[in-house]
Amino acid sequence: MTRPHFWRNVQQRWPPGMEPVVAAREIGLSVLPAAVTVALLALATQPAYQALIHSGTGWSPYAYQGLVQDVQAYQVAGLTPGLSAAEKVEFRDRALSSARNPAQFTQLEQIEGYGEARLNLIERYLQQDTPAAVAQAAQEAVALNAQAAQYAKFMEGRYVAALDFMRRVLLGTALVTGLLSVLSALRALLLWRGELERRTRREARQREALSLASHELRRPLQSLLLASDLLRQADTQQQRMHLLGLIEDSAAQLASRADLTRLNDLYLDVTLRPRSQDLRPLLERFAGARVELNLPAGPLIWPVDADRVRQIAENLIENALNYTGGQIEVTLKEVGGQPEITVRDHGPGLSADLHGQVFLPYEQGPRGLRGSQGLGLPLVRRYARAHGGDVTLTAASGGGLQATVRLGQPLDVLLETQGGAKAAFPVG
Amino acid sequence: MPNAGQVESRGLQAAVTPASITSPPSPFKYLHGAQARPTARPNERVIFTLDGRTGQQTFTLRQLQALPAVRYTTCQPQLQHDAVYEGVPLRDLAMLGGFAGRDVRVYARNGFVTTIRAQDYLTEPIMLAYRTNGQPIPVLAKGPLMVVLPRTPQRFYTPAYAAAWVWFAVRLGPVP
Numbered sequence: 001m002t003r004p005h006f007w008r009n010v011q012q013r014w015p016p017g018m019e020p021v022v023a024a025r026e027i028g029l030s031v032l033p034a035a036v037t038v039a040l041l042a043l044a045t046q047p048a049y050q051a052l053i054h055s056g057t058g059w060s061p062y063a064y065q066g067l068v069q070d071v072q073a074y075q076v077a078g079l080t081p082g083l084s085a086a087e088k089v090e091f092r093d094r095a096l097s098s099a100r101n102p103a104q105f106t107q108l109e110q111i112e113g114y115g116e117a118r119l120n121l122i123e124r125y126l127q128q129d130t131p132a133a134v135a136q137a138a139q140e141a142v143a144l145n146a147q148a149a150q151y152a153k154f155m156e157g158r159y160v161a162a163l164d165f166m167r168r169v170l171l172g173t174a175l176v177t178g179l180l181s182v183l184s185a186l187r188a189l190l191l192w193r194g195e196l197e198r199r200t201r202r203e204a205r206q207r208e209a210l211s212l213a214s215h216e217l218r219r220p221l222q223s224l225l226l227a228s229d230l231l232r233q234a235d236t237q238q239q240r241m242h243l244l245g246l247i248e249d250s251a252a253q254l255a256s257r258a259d260l261t262r263l264n265d266l267y268l269d270v271t272l273r274p275r276s277q278d279l280r281p282l283l284e285r286f287a288g289a290r291v292e293l294n295l296p297a298g299p300l301i302w303p304v305d306a307d308r309v310r311q312i313a314e315n316l317i318e319n320a321l322n323y324t325g326g327q328i329e330v331t332l333k334e335v336g337g338q339p340e341i342t343v344r345d346h347g348p349g350l351s352a353d354l355h356g357q358v359f360l361p362y363e364q365g366p367r368g369l370r371g372s373q374g375l376g377l378p379l380v381r382r383y384a385r386a387h388g389g390d391v392t393l394t395a396a397s398g399g400g401l402q403a404t405v406r407l408g409q410p411l412d413v414l415l416e417t418q419g420g421a422k423a424a425f426p427v428g
Numbered sequence: 429m430p431n432a433g434q435v436e437s438r439g440l441q442a443a444v445t446p447a448s449i450t451s452p453p454s455p456f457k458y459l460h461g462a463q464a465r466p467t468a469r470p471n472e473r474v475i476f477t478l479d480g481r482t483g484q485q486t487f488t489l490r491q492l493q494a495l496p497a498v499r500y501t502t503c504q505p506q507l508q509h510d511a512v513y514e515g516v517p518l519r520d521l522a523m524l525g526g527f528a529g530r531d532v533r534v535y536a537r538n539g540f541v542t543t544i545r546a547q548d549y550l551t552e553p554i555m556l557a558y559r560t561n562g563q564p565i566p567v568l569a570k571g572p573l574m575v576v577l578p579r580t581p582q583r584f585y586t587p588a589y590a591a592a593w594v595w596f597a598v599r600l601g602p603v604p
Contacts, residue, residue, distance in 0.1 A: 060587065060590060062590075062591075063506075066538070066540070069538060069539065070538055073538060073539075089567075090537075090567050093566070093567035093568045094537065094538055094567055094595075094596055096568060097567060097568045097569065097570055097595070100568075101506070101507060103506060103507060103508040104506035104507070
């Protein structure tokens, strides 16, 4: 496999969406416990290593033991019959060869510090060559050897301390490594949980968008079916044209509300397509047997997304029609330079504490005639706020419920997560 | 007359057991090869014994000097000074004794004993020295015979090899 092929293969096998920087970071984090362990151990064993390898093991007690043996051998040789003078001299010279060579006695200074025996004394006694002097040399050598043994004990203590320190460091390092591994695992767990939550949220959003879309499709579908049904029975050309117009309009609304590529912009992070227009025609279609319209005489021009305003009106009016029996009054007027649409019914009304609650998704007021999902009012609020305004419920004077929609400057995007707060970038 | 220079290594390889060494033995730089063994004079003392397969061989100083010899400068770690040493390589002694390729034991006059590994004496000219700076080694300088190691490899100067520099050597034999 040539080099370019190899790297391309690596890139293809890379987890999708993982950038090299992120990958490098993750690899670095996973290597961290091992690296920390190695570093800690290397650092901590360094003093012990130095003590043991470089300084301590140069020392050997043999030279001191050997000297005792050589001096005593000479002492004994002096008492042994049958040894020639030359051989006795050899014994002496062997002992003397060590006694006069401090270089072969390692740590001599320290060891002489443990008592009173001195190497040069041994040498002097041996040079004197009398039995008494030799006996004294032997004693001195034994004493020096005992001092060497004390030094050995001291060194042993040093080694033990070094080993003990190393043991503690090893345990500590193991602890730290274990801790790092646990933290690493916890982090992985948290990341996984975060990913899970993100996915759940994504799915919830998708579900919400689909629920809202299906909720809003109901009405255009119903009028479509109704119109096409009536079309079958239509007698005159005028009736037919009127019904065909209704069918076209319903189809357009279906297309607008069920644009699957824009579900997010339509229902979640509402993105309007506002255009300055007269608001009166948008409400004129709702006139009916039970719906009374009060529109201003002159045009009321305002930048609005016509389809969304229509959905606002549809939802409010449908709620009024479904939950109450009497007449519905729809009013459009200008209040404080801003357009205001009110939908007022003469029904039983709604208790004050429910006025805010009904805007929460899936919260319904007192059970209506039909079990609707409770999505209409939250969507109305979303659209009203996307237009830079809001919708409120109040008790109407003389009984009933009044919904008031105030429109302002449309926002660029109303994010679902903002909970409807006025924010982002007003479209000028 | 003695053949100077390199000693034939073929004979060497025949005598050596390959299993105990990792690298083939290299030829040493000899001062002189084996010479005729002189007979011991009545007043001469035996200073060295070689335990062999066929029994003990004894040597006087002159008889040792007739064996193949090497000469080099090295530093005795306990005496801590450089000197030129001349002596018989342990490898040649082991061959004489018929136990070349085995670990050997060197015994000293004062009772000391140490083991020298075949790996070491087969590949390096570790010698039984009988002359230093042209003179016989006095007892006061750890003589008359001492085991001396060359300056390289460096491991010969580590504590692990401290015991290999034997003083007052008297006997050489194989490890049983």
